[in-house]
Amino acid sequence: MKSYAGLMGNHKKQKIKSFCGNSIKGKSWIIALYCIVRCILYPGTKIVLSSGTKGQAANIISQKIVDFYDQSPAVRYEIGYKKDHIKTTVNDARVEFKNGSRIFAATSGESARGLRCNILICDEFRLIKKETLDKILKPMLNVYRQPPYLSKPEYSHLKREENKQIYISSAWYKSHWIWDEFQNYFKKMTNSDDRYFVSILPYQLSIKSGLLSESAVEAERTSDTFDQTSFDMEYEAMFVGENDKAYFRLxxxxxxxxxxxxxxxxxxxxxxxxxxxxxxxxxxxxxxxxxxxxxxxxxxxxxxxxxxxxxxxxxxxxxxxxxxxxxxxxxxxxxxxxxxxxxxxxxxxxxxxxxxxxxxxxxxxxxxxxxxxxxxxxxxxxxxxxxxxxxxxxxxxxxxxxxxxxxxxxxxxxxxxxxxxxxxxxxxxxxxxxxxxxxxxxxxxxxxxxxxxxxxxxxxxxxxxxxxxxxxxxxxxxxxxxxxxxxxxxxxxxxxxxxxxxxxxxxxxxxxxxxxxxxxxxxxxxxxxxxxxxxxxxxxx
Missing domain, CATH: 3.30.420.240 (Nucleotidyltransferase; domain 5)
Structure with missing residues (x-):
């Protein structure tokens, strides 16, 4: 685990965004566990995992979710024992639960058009173009989960459950669009808009949690290929911009x-x-x-x-x-x-x-x-x-x-x-x-x-x-x-x-x-x- 730099929203409301370090140890496990728990507790949930490459999104299913499936009888029971309930190829990575919930892996491109979901998770989303996010990925959220009990008169006072977005990435350059998004969500969160939540978690949290050793960080700092800017982004969760006195611009x-x-x-x-x-x-x-x-x-x-x-x-x-x-x-x-x-x-x-x-x-x-x-x-x-x-x-x-x-x-x-x-x-x-x-x-x-x-x-x-x-x-x-x-x-x-x-x-x-x-x-x-x-x-x- 290196660093988290994140935007996260309230689970009870609409928007969730988060940034996580590129090589964060445990990040993929957290995403996989969240997807499984969400799909089990909320029948009929549709989750799309997207990234800059379809292979990376598929890895969360083919490696992490499959491991949970192999190790947990409870997870196997909820998903089912048929082979076609879990697909793990790069071109077809998905999980289908017996209660109607589904998890799909999708690349951030034209081939993702037409998918629909209640939760959109974009891993390493700094690799995703803003246009792709706005025109292809976000429109996936134009459908809503409809639990059967909401049709009963006694529950008519309850509001429709809003869809959610989760964005995960290590910090990046301030010239990139994710810096503007980060500032926008931070401003809304600090203005008491509880639909938005921002989280920045540097490598020290990993050390305290026992997921990373101080010696590993020191080895990185003293390596022959050490680069301070990359370290700031990957470990310190700091967005980096050029010096005000810089002659060359980013x-x-x-x-x-x-x-x-x-x-x-x-x-x-x-x-x-x-x-x-x-x-x-x-x-x-x-x-x-x-x-x-x-x-x-x-x-x-x-x-x-x-x-x-x-x-x-x-x-x-x-x-x-x-x-x-x-x-x-x-x-x-x-x-x-x-x-x-x-x-x-x-x-x-x-x-x-x-x-x-x-x-x-x-x-x-x-x-x-x-x-x-x-x-x-x-x-x-x-x-x-x-x-x-x-x-x-x-x-x-x-x-x-x-x-x-x-x-x-x-x-x-x-x-x-x-x-x-x-x-x-x-x-x-x-x-x-x-x-x-x-x-x-x-x-x-x-x-x-x-x-x-x-x-x-x-x-x-x-x-x-x-x-x-x-x-x-x-x-x-x-x-x-x-x-x-x-x-x-x-x-x-x-x-x-x-x-x-x-x-x-x-x-x-x-x-x-x-x-x-x-x-x-x-x-x-x-x-x-x-x-x-x-x-x-x-x-x-």
């Missing part, structure tokens, strides 16, 4: 999170095993098809010391980007991000850079050549031996700075674009990155929580070991960390230049990496425009 960033397929670099084990095959196969899940209209870049922001367990504002960050030509412009698609929190030598960081470059079949590398970056660049200009893969990588050279090449006195493959930051350069990369975000020219991997829910319907994914599932979701989680990082960065204007800076323990390594990558994409785009202009002038002669 809404445009969320709009560009549309990449549903990401690059998956092979592990060292996969690489070695494949090389030993009689006929090695292509390991990349992003094999290049169009080498003319696609350019691939790997960008690296360098930090060798790493962060410690409590302060993680010094990490190395990789960005892998595809440039897809559209006329005389390049659409930028980020398909993989990686961070290295631990301390690492210049040589080992250079080796990891070369691994990603060749795994991704990239064309260019963009990296900082100041400070620690200079040592990593020097390592890249030498022949490096990758002991883990038993592979030798050729030397590289700079494509935009002959003085740097003269200093290293090597003649490697010219593929590295070096950046040496100053106030003017930092201003330009900030402005240009914001521009491609707001115009939609840049695309980022979709939200990792949404991707996880989508993958739950994939049988192949569900069969993967836990570590492989984490690996599949890794770039999506990194993209979420990037967004959280961007909206927490602040800016100031000095001498006409915008300066981006981190506050407290926040980082800007992912920002620097993607900003470098986008900067070089702009340079390549300028060349493309000049090439097209030259061709136009040639044909005009």
């Amino acid at each position: 809404d445009p960033l969320n709009r560009i999170r549309t990449v549903s397929k990401t690059f998956r670099p092979p592990t060292n084990q996969e690489y070695v095993e494949n090389r030993l095959r009689s006929k090695p196969k292509t390991l990349s899940n992003f094999k290049r098809v169009d080498k003319v209209n696609e350019i691939r870049i790997v960008a690296l922001d360098i930090a060798l010391m790493g962060g410690n367990k409590l302060v993680k504002n010094d990490t190395s960050a990789f960005t892998l980007m595809r440039l897809l030509r559209e006329g005389d412009e390049y659409k930028r698609q980020v398909v993989y991000l990686e961070s290295i929190q631990s301390s690492i030598s210049s040589e080992n960081l250079a080796i990891r850079l070369k691994q990603l470059y060749y795994d991704f079949e990239a064309d260019y590398v963009v990296m900082d050549a100041n400070g620690n970056g200079l040592g990593v660049f020097d390592a890249c200009t030498t022949v490096l031996t990758d002991k883990d893969r038993d592979k030798e990588y050729p030397a590289w050279a700079c494509i935009n700075d002959d003085e740097t090449n003269d200093r290293t006195k090597t003649k490697g493959i010219k593929c590295v674009y070096t950046v040496k930051a100053n106030a003017a350069f930092n201003h330009e990369i900030a402005v240009s990155l914001k521009n491609v975000i707001e115009t939609g020219k840049l695309q980022l991997p979709m939200n990792d929580i949404e991707k996880r829910e989508e993958l739950q319907e994939d049988k192949a994914y569900r069969k993967l070991p836990a570590e492989e599932q984490i690996r599949v979701l890794y770039p999506y989680a990194q993209a979420t960390a990037l967004v959280n990082e961007l909206v927490n960065l602040e800016y100031t204007v000095r001498s006409g230049y915008i300066k981006i800076y981190e506050v407290g323990t926040t980082t800007k390594d992912r920002y620097s990496s993607i900003a470098y990558c986008n900067y070089y994409a702009n340079e390549l785009e300028k060349d493309l425009k000049e090439e097209n202009q030259d061709n136009f002038e040639y044909f005009m002669i």
Whole structure:
């Protein structure tokens, strides 16, 4: 159990809404138990379980309600012993009680039209579009339970039982519609409207209830992948908005999170095993098809010391980007991000850079050549031996700075674009990155929580070991960390230049990496425009 952040209404009245943490231990059990008790005590009750994906809603029936059925003779008696009383497939998940009550699982989409219910339960409803909720899900409540006793004269004074709505979700971004709903219900509840009830229950309740240990929370806080914003939402039940001084805004960033397929670099084990095959196969899940209209870049922001367990504002960050030509412009698609929190030598960081470059079949590398970056660049200009893969990588050279090449006195493959930051350069990369975000020219991997829910319907994914599932979701989680990082960065204007800076323990390594990558994409785009202009002038002669 992580956190509850909720809206809940009075059971005697009409509206019930609740928010529950995404990974809350016991949440699904509570929903299942509520549905069973309600259906038993109120004959003829119709309940619809909905979520962002039908699979998630179906899991409450196929796992939790089935467990209650198996363990409780009383529940089995109320439902019945026929096999068709409980259906547990993704496309048909439902429970039918002998007294006429029913529980259905429905996806939050067009296929749910036509269902009717007395109680609507939306699990992880932040994944549901507001339009879908208003036009498809809420209309399900346009029927009412009619207990037979209400037709008798002696009960004519009793009012019709109102239908109910329950909404469950972990906290989310303030830019999302559920924040407005949350505020609306809270305001009504505090104005003594007992049809509405709001509940926010953070992880401390789970600890007190014995459902979560303090050591588990501490392990999360000190993990290498710790992200404060995600922790605030998932554990603290806090809705998060961008800083008032933030240069990058949340809404445009969320709009560009549309990449549903990401690059998956092979592990060292996969690489070695494949090389030993009689006929090695292509390991990349992003094999290049169009080498003319696609350019691939790997960008690296360098930090060798790493962060410690409590302060993680010094990490190395990789960005892998595809440039897809559209006329005389390049659409930028980020398909993989990686961070290295631990301390690492210049040589080992250079080796990891070369691994990603060749795994991704990239064309260019963009990296900082100041400070620690200079040592990593020097390592890249030498022949490096990758002991883990038993592979030798050729030397590289700079494509935009002959003085740097003269200093290293090597003649490697010219593929590295070096950046040496100053106030003017930092201003330009900030402005240009914001521009491609707001115009939609840049695309980022979709939200990792949404991707996880989508993958739950994939049988192949569900069969993967836990570590492989984490690996599949890794770039999506990194993209979420990037967004959280961007909206927490602040800016100031000095001498006409915008300066981006981190506050407290926040980082800007992912920002620097993607900003470098986008900067070089702009340079390549300028060349493309000049090439097209030259061709136009040639044909005009």
